[in-house]
Amino acid sequence: MLDSNVHAQLAALLPPSALLTSPEDTRPYECDGLTIYRTVPAAVAIPENESQVVAVLKQCYASRVPVVARGAGTSLSGGAMPDKNGVVLSLAKFTRIVAIDPLARTAIVQPGVRNLAITEAAAPYGLFYAPDPSSQIACTIGGNVAENAGGVHCLKYGLTVHNVRRVRGVLISGEIVEFGGDALDSPGYDLLALINGSEGLLAVITEITVKLTPKPQQAQVALAAFDDLAGAGAAVSAVISAGIVPSGLELMDQAATRAVEEFVHARYPLDAKAVLLVEADGMAEEVASEMAEIRRVLADAGATEVRVSKDEAERLLFWSGRKAAFPAIGRITPDYYCMDGTIPRKALPSVLARIEELSVQFGLRCANVFHAGDGNLHPLILYDANAEGEVARTEAFGAAILELCIEVGGTITGEHGVGVEKLAGMCVQFSPGELERFLAIKAAFDANALLNPGKGVPTLHRCAEFGKMRVHQGNLPHPDIPRF
Amino acid sequence: MLDSNVHAQLAALLPPSALLTSPEDTRPYECDGLTIYRTVPAAVAIPENESQVVAVLKQCYASRVPVVARGAGTSLSGGAMPDKNGVVLSLAKFTRIVAIDPLARTAIVQPGVRNLAITEAAAPYGLFYAPDPSSQIACTIGGNVAENAGGVHCLKYGLTVHNVRRVRGVLISGEIVEFGGDALDSPGYDLLALINGSEGLLAVITEITVKLTPKPQQAQVALAAFDDLAGAGAAVSAVISAGIVPSGLELMDQAATRAVEEFVHARYPLDAKAVLLVEADGMAEEVASEMAEIRRVLADAGATEVRVSKDEAERLLFWSGRKAAFPAIGRITPDYYCMDGTIPRKALPSVLARIEELSVQFGLRCANVFHAGDGNLHPLILYDANAEGEVARTEAFGAAILELCIEVGGTITGEHGVGVEKLAGMCVQFSPGELERFLAIKAAFDANALLNPGKGVPTLHRCAEFGKMRVHQGNLPHPDIPRF
Numbered sequence: 001m002l003d004s005n006v007h008a009q010l011a012a013l014l015p016p017s018a019l020l021t022s023p024e025d026t027r028p029y030e031c032d033g034l035t036i037y038r039t040v041p042a043a044v045a046i047p048e049n050e051s052q053v054v055a056v057l058k059q060c061y062a063s064r065v066p067v068v069a070r071g072a073g074t075s076l077s078g079g080a081m082p083d084k085n086g087v088v089l090s091l092a093k094f095t096r097i098v099a100i101d102p103l104a105r106t107a108i109v110q111p112g113v114r115n116l117a118i119t120e121a122a123a124p125y126g127l128f129y130a131p132d133p134s135s136q137i138a139c140t141i142g143g144n145v146a147e148n149a150g151g152v153h154c155l156k157y158g159l160t161v162h163n164v165r166r167v168r169g170v171l172i173s174g175e176i177v178e179f180g181g182d183a184l185d186s187p188g189y190d191l192l193a194l195i196n197g198s199e200g201l202l203a204v205i206t207e208i209t210v211k212l213t214p215k216p217q218q219a220q221v222a223l224a225a226f227d228d229l230a231g232a233g234a235a236v237s238a239v240i241s242a243g244i245v246p247s248g249l250e251l252m253d254q255a256a257t258r259a260v261e262e263f264v265h266a267r268y269p270l271d272a273k274a275v276l277l278v279e280a281d282g283m284a285e286e287v288a289s290e291m292a293e294i295r296r297v298l299a300d301a302g303a304t305e306v307r308v309s310k311d312e313a314e315r316l317l318f319w320s321g322r323k324a325a326f327p328a329i330g331r332i333t334p335d336y337y338c339m340d341g342t343i344p345r346k347a348l349p350s351v352l353a354r355i356e357e358l359s360v361q362f363g364l365r366c367a368n369v370f371h372a373g374d375g376n377l378h379p380l381i382l383y384d385a386n387a388e389g390e391v392a393r394t395e396a397f398g399a400a401i402l403e404l405c406i407e408v409g410g411t412i413t414g415e416h417g418v419g420v421e422k423l424a425g426m427c428v429q430f431s432p433g434e435l436e437r438f439l440a441i442k443a444a445f446d447a448n449a450l451l452n453p454g455k456g457v458p459t460l461h462r463c464a465e466f467g468k469m470r471v472h473q474g475n476l477p478h479p480d481i482p483r484f
Numbered sequence: 485m486l487d488s489n490v491h492a493q494l495a496a497l498l499p500p501s502a503l504l505t506s507p508e509d510t511r512p513y514e515c516d517g518l519t520i521y522r523t524v525p526a527a528v529a530i531p532e533n534e535s536q537v538v539a540v541l542k543q544c545y546a547s548r549v550p551v552v553a554r555g556a557g558t559s560l561s562g563g564a565m566p567d568k569n570g571v572v573l574s575l576a577k578f579t580r581i582v583a584i585d586p587l588a589r590t591a592i593v594q595p596g597v598r599n600l601a602i603t604e605a606a607a608p609y610g611l612f613y614a615p616d617p618s619s620q621i622a623c624t625i626g627g628n629v630a631e632n633a634g635g636v637h638c639l640k641y642g643l644t645v646h647n648v649r650r651v652r653g654v655l656i657s658g659e660i661v662e663f664g665g666d667a668l669d670s671p672g673y674d675l676l677a678l679i680n681g682s683e684g685l686l687a688v689i690t691e692i693t694v695k696l697t698p699k700p701q702q703a704q705v706a707l708a709a710f711d712d713l714a715g716a717g718a719a720v721s722a723v724i725s726a727g728i729v730p731s732g733l734e735l736m737d738q739a740a741t742r743a744v745e746e747f748v749h750a751r752y753p754l755d756a757k758a759v760l761l762v763e764a765d766g767m768a769e770e771v772a773s774e775m776a777e778i779r780r781v782l783a784d785a786g787a788t789e790v791r792v793s794k795d796e797a798e799r800l801l802f803w804s805g806r807k808a809a810f811p812a813i814g815r816i817t818p819d820y821y822c823m824d825g826t827i828p829r830k831a832l833p834s835v836l837a838r839i840e841e842l843s844v845q846f847g848l849r850c851a852n853v854f855h856a857g858d859g860n861l862h863p864l865i866l867y868d869a870n871a872e873g874e875v876a877r878t879e880a881f882g883a884a885i886l887e888l889c890i891e892v893g894g895t896i897t898g899e900h901g902v903g904v905e906k907l908a909g910m911c912v913q914f915s916p917g918e919l920e921r922f923l924a925i926k927a928a929f930d931a932n933a934l935l936n937p938g939k940g941v942p943t944l945h946r947c948a949e950f951g952k953m954r955v956h957q958g959n960l961p962h963p964d965i966p967r968f
Binding site for chain 1: 560571586588589610620634643645646659665666667669670671672673674675676677678679681682695721724725727729766767769770820826827828829859886893894895896897898899901902906909913914917918919921922924925927928929938940941
């Protein structure tokens with residue numbers, strides 16, 4: 001519930017339709033893509049311009065009301081989950097592509113612009129916006145920056161942080177700030193990377209300058225079948241160590257390809273234990289030469305079959321299976337839990353083998369569909385929320401996968417963020433000193449921890465509590481919803 | 485002078501040869517590449533391993549003694565200038581290449597390894613380390629990270645920050661910290677970019693994992709002559725807007741080419757007002773196609789002559805002039821002041837024209853040799869330190885160039901850093917709120933401001949003092965040596 005004074009003050013700052021407080025209006029905002037956690041917010045503000053964002057933030061700052069910024073709500077880590085005493089600040093009306101500069105190869109966009117809409121707007125200039133998360137039809141660029149989103153093409157073209165030049169935002173105090181700029185480097189500390197992936201904890205983003213990339217002349221994808229999963233993992237390293245930088249290098253195991261084939265008929269080889277998709281792009285001669293090398297490396301690495309797309313239609317068909325993998329899995333299981341961890345490429349064969357063992361140990365099926373080229377795993381744990389004990393087993397299985405990622409020198413998130421989901425993992429990944437510095441940096445921007453409270457970085461106190469709850473090795477505790 | 489207690493304590497931590505305190509031993513450390521500022525330190529510590537670094541820092545922290553880390557001392561902004569009451573911590577003994585992993589395309593190196601030595605060590609694997617500052621024969625990778633160094637190839641391959649995966653260092657408290665890691669992204673705030681370009685203010689670097697890049701099959705360079713400087717500036721934009729990403733795109737004006745020609749005989753066209761060097765690299769077919777396009781664009785942009793290197797020997801000859809430009813200028817003037825600012829590419833023609841006007845206004849010659857592709861200017865102001873008033877005029881000219889950079893949306897440094905040189909410029913570039921956040925971030929790592937004090941980020945008090953000294957618009961005040 002919002003204090004009635006605060007409500008009146010916010011109402012004075014916004015048009016009537018831009019402030020929602022009744023439960024039927026605020027309930028749609030109770031969760032994001034991680035539906036397991038739900039909280040109805042005290043209010044939802046939907047400002048129309050930056051001045052209104054400033055006004056709302058100033059008011060919330062003065063009244064010590066928490067604020068959670070929200071884009072399309074596609075976060076998979078609860079990054080946009082509301083605070084029950086707080087305001088959800090929706091950027092849904094910030095949908096303008098302000099300018100495209102084909103000479104500088106940049107676009108200035110508002111945070112509510114959908115990822116794919118940038119590429120569509122840049123297409124007439126022969127340009128595109130490279131990072132392409134699976135949710136790119138729906139997710140917005142503001143959320144992409146907040147989570148430092150990745151995607152299939154990030155191996156060659158980089159993550160969001162590598163494709164953003166400037167971020168404009170508003171601090172909780174109402175002060176307007178800019179990170180980065182038109183120049184490649186700037187004096188002072190580099191805070192552009194800090195705002196990327198800061199999960200809404202430092203500022204509310206109001207405008208972004210993104211880099212645009214020239215569209216490659218041609219692209220071709222090789223589909224390779226393997227009769228064991230570890231072999232496919234080893235082939236990933238073989239491709240990279242051959243000096244090839246594919247524009248996409250994705251792995252799907254048999255559980256995934258079978259589910260996909262029933263759904264989109266992408267003509268994947270169903271008897272294969274794993275399938276690799278390896279894309280080359282660039283000039284025609286470059287693609288031809290790289291594809292010949294890819295064929296050779298995949299054959300040497302033990303592929304039982306390698307098919308190369310003959311034309312653009314076949315290339316899109318091969319990719320259609322990968323792009324539809326998550327909904328396809330959704331058709332064969334009541335529920336699934338999409339994990340996100342990153343490991344060094346060389347650890348792929350051993351980690352994939354270990355996940356197969358864990359699947360048997362926990363008695364839960366697991367499908368693997370992931371960005372193999374940059375070691376970003378997405379094991380999907382298949383479960384039934386209505387079956388006795390399966391939710392707890394699923395969470396324990398997921399936690400074991402994350403600990404495995406840390407053990408081999410990887411991290412607990414590749415592109416989905418920490419949000420509320422992985423706070424406990426942060427206590428395992430980082431030392432108290434590291435967490436203290438994170439908290440000090442947070443305090444440099446938001447000393448009262450009003451922006452997206454209880455997300456991203458746990459307090460040391462919270463880590464101590466998690467530690468007590470940690471009943472046996474191999475299992476992280478249930479990721480609760482803590483507060484700073 | 486070091487307190488005798490502190491001296492005794494440091495002496496107990498280090499081998500006798502690793503602690504210098506007599507003036508004849510410490511004087512060689514009084515300045516770096518920016519020789520205009522000199523301070524003899526109280527002591528110089530030359531630790532042999534990380535444990536000794538930790539011990540020295542712990543002792544200095546306990547005794548509140550300032551510490552300035554130093555690599556090869558090639559900084560052009562006074563980044564390694566000592567504090568007279570402090571210890572210079574030299575990383576000169578940290579020269580080991582710890583490991584090269586051709587599969588992961590990374591090298592683990594100590595901070596005292598020379599930039600070029602990494603490329604030499606990676607060559608047997610067909611790899612190289614991409615950022616190549618002009619000082620790459622001498623400068624060390626630790627300093628490259630501290631200053632976020634650039635170079636000719638940064639347009640295509642990125643700055644230091646884009647080529648570093650992990651930085652290990654020691655805080656002033658003695659705590660060992662790691663930034664980044666083997667994975668492409670990591671949870672928590674992205675502090676890897678923060679340590680890059682932090683100018684020794686946050687931690688002393690003890691180990692770095694750099695990315696290595698596959699050596700291109702082929703490279704070719706076009707040398708284009710222009711009969712006016714602004715036209716050459718416009719041609720830079722034309723190349724980029726044609727969708728070409730050259731591996732190098734450098735501009736030299738007539739003052740520079742004439743000085744160079746006398747020195748290295750690179751066969752530059754001496755009647756041209758400006759020369760562009762545009763390099764393409766990649767596969768043979770790719771280079772051929774890109775070079776044809778570069779030729780066409782340069783001709784359309786008004787080049788009076790375009791020559792393309794016929795073989796590797798000619799390519800190196802064309803580059804020899806660019807690489808030798810600074811010493812060549814040194815031959816034709818008693819002194820020169822190398823400026824460093826960055827502007828949006830589209831502003832190149834107008835800014836170059838304005839610099840020519842300023843040259844007349846201040847009565848000082850100016851040569852331009854710079855990374856045109858990424859808008860990183862290096863105007864060299866030619867002066868004679870012994871001529872009445874020339875130093876002051878030079879500084880005023882330099883300040884006017886930097887203000888011009890800010891005016892067109894650029895920044896006061898491209899790759900040389902702020903150091904002691906550009907503290908006043910920081911007050912112009914950033915708002916008090918921005919500086920306050922920089923200082924708060926500094927405090928998260930070094931609350932007592934003991935690491936490299938008086939560099940990088942001015943206090944608000946200091947900015948107020950600069951403001952009072954600022955006598956008339958267009959001229960920044962003399963860059964003094966302030967303290968936090």
